[in-house]
Structures are given as structure tokens and as C-alpha cells.
Amino acid sequence: MTRERLMNIVGLVLLLGCFVASLGRILMTRFSSGEDGKQIVTIRIAHWQLEGGIRAAFDAIAAEYMKIHPNVRVVQIPIPERIYGNWAVTQLVGGTAPDIVAIGKGTNDERLSRFFEPLTYMMEKPNPYNVGTPLEGVPLRSTFFDGGEGGYNPALFEYFGIPISAFTIRVYYNADLLRKVTGSGQIPQTFEEFIGVFDKVREYNKKTGDNLLPVAGSKYNGPMLMDRLFASQTQKRMAEIFPPFYPNPTSVTMLRAIANEDFSMDSPEVRSGVELMLEIAKNMQPGFFQLLRDDAMFYFVQGRALAIASGSWDSTSIRQQAPFPLAIGPIPLPTQATPRFGANVLGQISEAGTNAGVQLGLTRSSKHPEIAKDFLFFIASEPMQKLWTEVSGWLPAVTVPPSGDAAAFTPIEDGYLAGVSLRHFGDADMNRVLDSNFYILTSPDGGVDAFIDVLRKDVPDAMRADLVRANRNHLVNTRRTDTLLGAAAWLSLTNTGDQDLATKFDLIIQSSSANDRSYNQSSDLLKKLKP
């Protein structure tokens, strides 16, 4: 046998060997059976939470579930956030989506109704895994601290997600550097102290010759701080325009305020908000808007920045990467007593309206929907939520007090309603205007006036484009409920004695009317604001 022939045979054998091994693995996975001889069922969960501790938390909960259900195997599929939306759409359209899919990226109303199972009936039932806990017998909806609101879709009248966590925004400080810079190591409690710390960083740099950054910024982290501060400047005005409690600000709300000439880019609140944004932006690295989330994180964990603003979702990752102790505190906002920025504020913003997050949806393509639902009950149960918090460091979604590392992120309930940030004025086009022109605010040749000039010029068109798009989608969703309305009307007419049905019909009519009202208001506004 020639050497060449021998090599060909070796190659072929290797190829066949790999193929047989792969095939065997797939068949074993598919037809493997548990101790009782029953076939093992696999439940797959897809999500984009790649932050530190999360995959371990999913695995820990899956392991607990598999202990009591030996015939079920729970597998997680973590997908990077950047491509998650595209990936999810491809899987959903192709009918190959996992049983449980984290919703929120690539899952608009249309896709939710088409590819996901409504979970409203689950929300009404007590969670069977809460037996023996203080939440025993409580309907699932009421076990969540937000009453399940985060998973409810008002346009589709259904719950589509079971939440498992919650998020708040905080400022992370390098505790060692904070001690070196301030001498005390105390976290700033007031806005003045917050700005004061940054001044001390500059003094520290002068003294030591270091190049320490006050705040690590990026296109991702910078707006977290600046938007919250800008919003503080619109609190009072929002309360005046929409008394007594203004709704969650949306582009429609804000466009209405602009159409009624209650608010404009020339409002003093916008000016002081922009000035405040600049005040903070000066403490971030020059050109920070060109940097990504990872770049800012790199600055911070390398000890090149004193602080960074980010969500509670980053806490475990930061703890894992930072070789220094952390100090975590809320973003200190101006109060009415703050000399330069106090005129337009009400006070510290309450986080009581925080919704639970990481909504897990059940796909219609699931081959084992009953087991997947059971797992959703399991992961949302009180004991598992405690385990979730313990392993991930993230907040729980149910009404259990957060413990350990997560405690620093507990929503602050006292305070006032938040104002609006510039991003509340629209969607894709508004964000484009802001992101593309932010450099004007920080440029040596730009500044507050130049930035407001751009806002005055570009914001109305961007808002209009966003509203036209939102209105169009709204119309599609409203039309979708026509069938449901017809069916509910018919059933309520034919089953006059059914009180439940009558109540449901009323609810559907109310929601649909709200949708119609919202659509009509938006249409009127668009007519009023025709270019």
C-alpha cells in the first residue's frame, strides 16, 4: 500500500469516526432515558445575559429542577446581546426556537402574538413551587414585586413573560481610589458631594501626576448618568403639564406637550438639563461617546477611573474583574436647595415603579410546553429566586428581600416621579439625532448653545418620523385585536349569565378603546405637526 493511499484511508476513517461519534451523541441525547426507563426530555432556554454569574445561576436552578425531575434536562443557550435579536427572529421564523426564549430583543408585538404562548392563565394560578413559603397560595402575578406588570402587553391584552430579575442603575466606585482621593472613602450622598469628588480627582492628579479619570464613560455608560441628571431638570415641569401624576413619559406624551406649546427645546428645563449633562460629561474621558461598554469597563476595572455608572446587571462582572473593593451608591441628583440646578427639580427620584425584568417567554414551537411551563413556575418560585440572587448577585423578581451583593441595588421607594430625558422624546430617529450630535456639546468649539441649536433644528423631524412609525405599528396591533373583540362580543351576547366573560369583555373593550384613543391622539398630533 502506497503512503498516499494509506493517508487517504486514515483520513476517511477519521472522518467516518467523527461522523459516527456525532451521530451517536445526538441519538443518545434524543433517546436517552432516566433511571425509571422513561425518555429524557430536554428543555432549552435562550437568553442574552452573558454577564458574570448569570449562566452559573441558570445552571444552579436547572440542577435543582433536574434533581426533582430526573427525566428532564434543562439546557441554556446563551447568545451575545448584539446578535440576540437577529438570532431569535431567525429561530422563531424557522420554527427551531428553544422552548423558553428571553423576550425583549427581536420580539415585537407581532412576533409575540405569532410565536409565543400567552401566559395570562399561568399568572392567575398560585405557583405550586411556593408551597411551604410565605407566598403559598398567592397567584403568580402577585408574587412579583411589580405585580407582573413588566410581562404584560397592553396591546395584546396578555402576559407573555415570566420575569426572574429586576434592575436599577447605580454608580460603582473604586473604594481604594475613593479613599486615596477623598481621604474618607465615603460615597457621595448629595449632588454637590458627587461633583466635589470629581474636583478632588483633578487635585489628586495634579498632586501625584497621575491621569486618573473621574468617571469612565462610553456611549453605553455615559447616557445612564447624563439622562438621569437631565430628567431631574424636567421633574417640576412634567408635574405641571400632567398633574397630578403624569404617566410614563412616551414620545406621544412629549409630542403632545410640544404640540400644545407646553414644552420646547427652548424651555429653561432643557437648557439646565443640557448644562447638567455637560457638567458630568466634562468628568468623563474626551471622546467617550466613541467608546463601547467594554471600553468603559476596561478603564474602570484597570483602576484608571474612580467611578462608572452602570446597571445592577454589571455588578457580578465588575466584582469578578476588579482587583479592588467596590463601593456602590445611587446617582446623587440635585435637590431644590442645589444652587445652580435646583430650580426645576422636585427631589430624588423614586424607583418604586421599577418593573421586573429578564422576561422568559414560552414559544409555540416548544415540543414540551407543559414541562416548560412547570420550569417557569419553578424558576419564579421563592426558593429559586433566593438561589438566583445568591449565585448571580442580581435582584429577584419576587417579593423577597434581596440579600448579599444584590442588596445595594434594591429599588429606592421614597422620592418623586422621574422627569423625562431627551431619549423619551422619540425612538430610533431621536436616538440618532442625539448620538450623532452629542460631540457638539463637549467639543471645544461647541457647547450648550450649539447643542440646543441642533436640538431645535433636528428634534421635531426626528420625533415626527418616530411617531409616524409608532402609529403605523399601533394601527397594525389595534387591527389584530378586532377578531378578539368580535369573539368576546359574540360570547358575551350568547352567554349573558357568565359574569367572568362579561368582565373580560369589559376589560378588552377598555384596553381596545385605550389603544384607539392613543392612536387617534397620535394621528391628531401628526396632523397638527405636519411639516
Place this chain on the structure above:
Amino acid sequence: MALPISNKKALLEWKLYLFILPSLLLVLTFAYYPAISAIYHSFFRWSGGDAKEFIGLENFRMALSDGVFWSSFVTIGILVIANLFKMIPPILTAVLIHRLKSDVSQYWYRVLLVLPMIVPSLVTLFIWKFFFDPNFGILNNVLNITGIKTLLVHIDKFFHWGVIHEGVPIAWLGEPGLIIPSLIIWGFPWIGAVGVLIFLAGLQSIGTEVYEAAELDGVNSFQKFLYIELPLIMTQVRLNMILMMIGTLQGFGLQFLLLGETGGAGGRGMVPGLWMFNRGFIAGEFGYACALGLFLFVFILILTWINNRYVRVEK
């Protein structure tokens, strides 16, 4: 080259066509079906799901009055012109390698060129992004250490550009006036391995007798390049030019990774492909994005035709 066969014989051997069927099916499914689907959806108001509304030529009408789309062609035009100049270093490198006397040296230079191809392009892009970092990036550090920064500040002041300031790190990707220069600087010294290998293949097909005759005529090195090598690799130059133009016009990965989906500060890095992506995936206007794609297709087609028609190759 395959020998011509009669139609009768071709029909008799029909079974042989089954061999090309899998490839044909794959091409139809993955190349033609998406393209046809894009043409179809460009006539709809469509947000990517199953609900869509027929709106005729509305998307095309919108595209014609889309200021961002048309201004993105100015950016891409500058990048295409810059990329034409960026073809010079690969040609020169290929000539230098080709002229090496030792075959072993030639081999190792080729290996050295191919090795970086192992590094995923995404990694290269991120490394470059780090080069451009205003505070810790290599580029600014080099400019500071060598004192070139001071020179640039003076030049900036002289021409009133207002993009490079004393005591402020240069925000290469954060200052609109520097975005296009940064996109051009990217990849310096612009010696792309594929380009060099293509040119090298062309150079190696030149017979030694041509060089011998030139030497007898007393031709110097530069004249050899100008009158022998360059004319004889024009087929490769044209191929590279077409590939470069299509790649530059269609591509948006570089801009997306370096500047984000809005094209960076002032939207100065916005190119047609990125705007198409922005409208489709950020604004959710997939129908409109398809219409933009068709405009881009027509534009590329015209440029390719001009290239084929006017970039002559002497046989």
C-alpha cells in the same frame, strides 16, 4: 477549456447535469431567493414580520428624498477613491517579493503575508478601535511622544479646521472632521494579503524572456515596473478594483464596529450599507431597507459596467 459538444449529445448526457443540481439549488436558495425576496418586499411597508402593506413605489420615492442616504454616497465616494490609492502598496509589495532572487525568501514572505489572515477580521477591527482610543490608544501616544501632535495642532490652527486641540487628546472617532481620515488610516500600511497574492500570481506568469529582453535594452528597475509588470498585471488590477468597489460600496462592518449604527459623530461615517442596516434593524423599516438595497445594487452595477468598459487590459 471544455470542448464544445453538440446540443444532441448534451441532451443525451442529461444525467451529468444532476451533478450541478446541488450547487445550483444552493445558489438559488441562498443567493437568488433573498435577492428576489428583497425586490418583492421593497414594494411593501414591512417591519420584518408577516404583516405587510403594499405601497407600490412609495419606498423608492422616500429613498429619492432621503438626505442621509444620498449624503452617505459622498462618504463612500471618498472611501472608494482612497481605496484606489490603497491598492498601490499591495502592488509594490508584490513586485518586491517577485523580484527577490531567492525562491526560499519568496516563499517565506508569502507565508508571512498569509499568516495574519488567520486572525479573524473582527479581532483586527477591535485592535484598530483600540489604536484610535483617545486616551490610551497607540496612535495618540505615538503622536504625543514624537511631537507630531504639536505639529498637527499648529496645522489645525493654520487651516482653522478646529479638530485637533492643544491639551485635549485627539478623538479620532468622536470628532466628525476626523472620522473619514480615521477610516482611511485604518489598515495602514494597507498591504492586504489577498491583494498581494493576486498581484503576485499575475507577476509570476510573466515570462523570464520578457525581463531578459528588457535588460538587453538597458531598462532600469522602475521602467521594468512601468512598462512590463504593471501593464501585464492589469487583469489582476481590474479584478481587484471591481472586488474593492463592490466590497466598499456594500460593506459597512468597519463603520458599524468603529462608529456604531448612527455612523458616529455628526453621522459623518454613514455609508449606504450602514443606513440600510439602520433603517432595517434599528428603525424596523425592512421594506424601506430593501428599497435602499436596490438603489445600491443599481449603483454597483453601473460602476462595475464602467469599470469593465473603460479600464482596458492590453492583451
